[in-house]
Amino acid sequence: RKEVEQDPGPFNVPEGATVAFNCTYSNSASQSFFWYRQDCRKEPKLLMSVYSSGNEDGRFTAQLNRASQYISLLIRDSKLSDSATYLCVVNFGNYGGSQGNLIFGKGTKLSVKP
């Protein structure tokens, strides 16, 4: 089983649509969770951290379900500029000797069309 698994997409949606991405992770001892965004041939950029209580930042809402080892990202009112690859990222904490390096999913590609 992959450590962090995402649907690769692509998700092709019209402007204004609501789109949801899901992610599962294998290590129940994982300590912190993030969504990063990566534009084509660019570096990953932190979109938001994900907290157990769920959190929202403008049009973006992230949820964490520790029992199911499941993370989600909801984007409302999609913009053309939201087109990118969305990376689900997990930090295993001290598990297995890890010192805090990030474990990345392969990413879900989103394309927002006019």
Added chain:
Amino acid sequence: NAGVMQNPRHLVRRRGQEARLRCSPMKGHSHVYWYRQLPEEGLKFMVYLQKENIIDESGMPKERFSAEFPKEGPSILRIQQVVRGDSAAYFCASSPGSRETQYFGPGTRLLVL
């Protein structure tokens, strides 16, 4: 406050040559991480360093790859005797402490001919 800087941005090497990739962390950050992204793949952790110390190199290939973060100057990822399979984007990230938010540099794209 300048972000994480990496150079060169693009590097072309022939098989058997050496590649040296440099990373300057954000000001105030003493923790540096290197990740590799193969074409159509996710980022994979390689090594985590603090000043003058390698903290975790569990993701580094056993041969030809080495990393350092000297007391002065940037962190260096060194690949000796490069092979075509080393062609990838190499990203450096820095953070102010372990397990804190990591900020990524623009990456170095290595092409091995």
